[in-house]
Amino acid sequence: MKEADHSSDEYKGTGYEVFILLLSALSVFNIIFYLLPDLVPAATEIVGIIDLFISLVFMADFLFRFFTYDSKYHYFFKNWGWADLLSAVPFPIAKIFRLFRIIRIVYVMRKNGVDKIRKEMSKNRAEVALFFILIFIIIIIELSSVLVVQFESVSPKANILTGGDAIWWACVTVTTVGYGDFYPVTVKGRIVGIVLMISGVSVFGTLAGFLSTKLVSRKEDTLPDPEITAKIGEIHSLLKECRGFQDDLSSRLAELENNVPGKEKK
Template identity: 30%
Template sequence: MANTKRWLIQPDTPPTPLQLAMMLLSLLSVILVLVITFGRIEGETRRLLFFIDTCICMVFMSNFFYELFKANKKTEYLKHHWIDFVASVPAIEALRMARLFQILRVVRLIRTTRSLIVPMLKQRRQATVASLLVALVTILTFASVLVLIVESGVEGANIDTAESAIWWALVTISTVGYGDYYPVTTAGHIIGGVVIVCGVSFFGVISGYMASVFVAPDEAEKLDSHAEEIRCELNNSLMRMEANQQKLLAEIDELKQTIEEQLEDKIDDKLERKLENRLKPDK
């Protein structure tokens, strides 16, 4: 229980886009496990859900080792995130339910965080990659499951296995469309149309992201060059200000010395006049 409490401790930093993506995938995976465990579904649909959940487990496992590699204190990371590894083990439904702890932790993180927009804006690239990952897995999951349900058992249908359903969803979202598998029902055509629209939007975002990746270094170089020019201007201005300050201080010292000399001359004149007045004989 103590380890679980320590695992749920509120961190000091707000959640990253990748953490939020893992939370959403955990939620999707828990739904899949619940459907597999308690739902009355046919064999091919069960195989498809099991295959999708196994792929999500691979994503979790990759993210776990990636975060472990990045962690400065790997022992501390293992103490706080060991349950992430346990929940990433495929083919064991009891262990998969451990993802509920990850969902609870991130939900608590969101509730105690004042704003998620600022961290997302500060990490735009990670937010883009995380969004694309969640969108890809979600679209493939729902498209393949729905098309298999509506096409299975229909006369003349060729999408009747888990492999054919996931392959059709993949080639459709990529807008390739080999034509080896295709829906024959009206509901299947509607699902295919929605997947095509999502695929066009999805790869449009990818194209924009890749363009920003290649353009961003040039923009960064321009910003660095502009910043260097600003630094040079500031240094020159500071040097001129320092020179003017030295000149002004020299003039002040010179003026001060002149005033002191004039005061001394006046004082000497007054003393001489007083002395002369005293030395004069009284009439």
């Protein structure tokens, strides 16, 4: 018996798959990050917080794949679904299974082919851009938080002292809200803040463009197809001509009947 084709179940779209791939690569890098020397404790705390968020995303990804797969048995046991589940567990020994995510996604993308991926990226540019923006936001928040807390740790006047403070500052800065409760006091820390602010303006400008594109495209989808409208008008014209032809035939028939000899005229 021929085995069912599950390729459509495996592949969830180029933008989504690339997002999970890059997020998996970031999580693997974070494992190595703990081994880097000369890091302040707050920097490792930041990585731990980001890693917890990544674990939640991986759990949501596992549930999404599991419930949208036709054969849940095939996904869990034959398509490394068990590895997806274990990689979502926020325990150090389970994080090694995130390598399986990278391998599986690369395999599935190669299976779909470069041409198909390129066409899908061109067709769904807005969705692909959105996923790239999301992974960029995660990376820039983590990187800027680590750098600012590392740079600020040498100053006695620093007010960004913990990992939570650094992530809060990064989120407030990248959204250009700027509460002012936390701020860098060193030159290097302020440079990080400048880069983060510029990145935030670019990112949310792109997001605004994405939303406007989706709204415009949705509005265009509700408009009638010009080709269909033209065909409807053509059919109405033909019906009008038919009615006129029918009326003409009826009048001629009535005239002929009236001229029939011996037939009483009405």
